[in-house]
Amino acid sequence: MALKAAPETQALLLDLQRLDTLLTQIAHRARTLPERAAVAALKEDAERIKAASTETSGHLEDARIELGRVESDVAVVEKRIARDTERLQASSSVKDIQGLEHELESLRVRLANLEEIELAVMERIELLEAAATGARETLEAHAARLEAAQHELETALATLVAERDHAAADRATVAARIPADLLALYDTQRERYGYGASLLRARVSSASGVTLTGSDLDQVRRAAPDDVILCPDSSAILVRTAESGL
Known part of the structure; x- marks a missing residue:
């Protein structure tokens, strides 16, 4: 029949x-909100910025470890110089004096080289510390932008949810009469x-x-x-x- x-x-x-078309349009708007694309782009940038910050921090840590090794070597050489100087002052043997003077000369060359390396590493650390501070500030500023964008997305979605709920309620009312x-x-x-x-x-x-x-x-x-x-x-x-x- x-x-x-x-x-x-x-x-x-x-x-x-009409209401079903409206609900479909609302769902499409929710999927294609420009705020959603903005959040996605910022999240992608955040990963890149975070990776760069982590890399800079890694280089800084490596430089600090290197400085520690150089400072340790400097301390060892300085102790040997102090020891040999005392031995030189206390020695009366021409042969021992010549040997100690030769060793002291080598140690002073070694110390000068180490101090030059130490200075270069300290300068590199200074540059890396500035870069790490800049990277951290960039990351924090980007995090603030991302948080603001996420809030805008949540607000836009909340508006669409309210529209959807209103349209769904109207649809239920109409459907009940059919x-x-x-x-x-x-x-x-x-x-x-x-x-x-x-x-x-x-x-x-x-x-x-x-x-x-x-x-x-x-x-x-x-x-x-x-x-x-x-x-x-x-x-x-x-x-x-x-x-x-x-």
């Missing part, structure tokens, strides 16, 4: 379709074809945007006002009103 529904009941499907069999057909057609209901206005189906052919119009004209018929182009329930031009 063909499905039937009063014209005014079928007209409710247009309200339902017979179950008609509603089931509407939902089935919408799920399959994208539209559940289509207004026939001036012989044009709103769902497809196509003007009905002569033969299709004849079939529509022959249908009773309470017959539930489908659009030949969109497969949505074709809702006829005074605007249909029949």
Whole structure:
């Protein structure tokens, strides 16, 4: 048996379709919010900035370890110089004195080289400390921008959630006024074809945007006002009103 529904009941499907279209648009807006893209870009940049900061901190730590080794070597050489100097001052052996003087000369050359290396490492540490401070400040500033962007995204999403909830409540109200069999057909057609209901206005189906052919119009004209018929182009329930031009 063909499905039937009063014209005014079928007209409710247009309200339902409008609300479903609105809900689809809201979902699309939620997925494509510019705030979402901004957060994603900032998160990607954050990883890069964090990696650069970590790399700089690693170089700084390596330089500090190197400085510690050089300072340890300097201390060892200084102790040997002090020891040999004492031995030199206390020695009366020409041979021992010559040997100690030669060793002291080598130690002083070694100490000078180490102190030069020590100075270079200290200068490198100073530069790396400045770079690490700058990287940390950059990271903190970027984190603040990311937090602000996330807040903007949350605000935008909250607005869309409110719109969605309002539209969903309106849809539930309209759906409650539609017979179950008609509603089931509407939902089935919408799920399959994208539209559940289509207004026939001036012989044009709103769902497809196509003007009905002569033969299709004849079939529509022959249908009773309470017959539930489908659009030949969109497969949505074709809702006829005074605007249909029949």
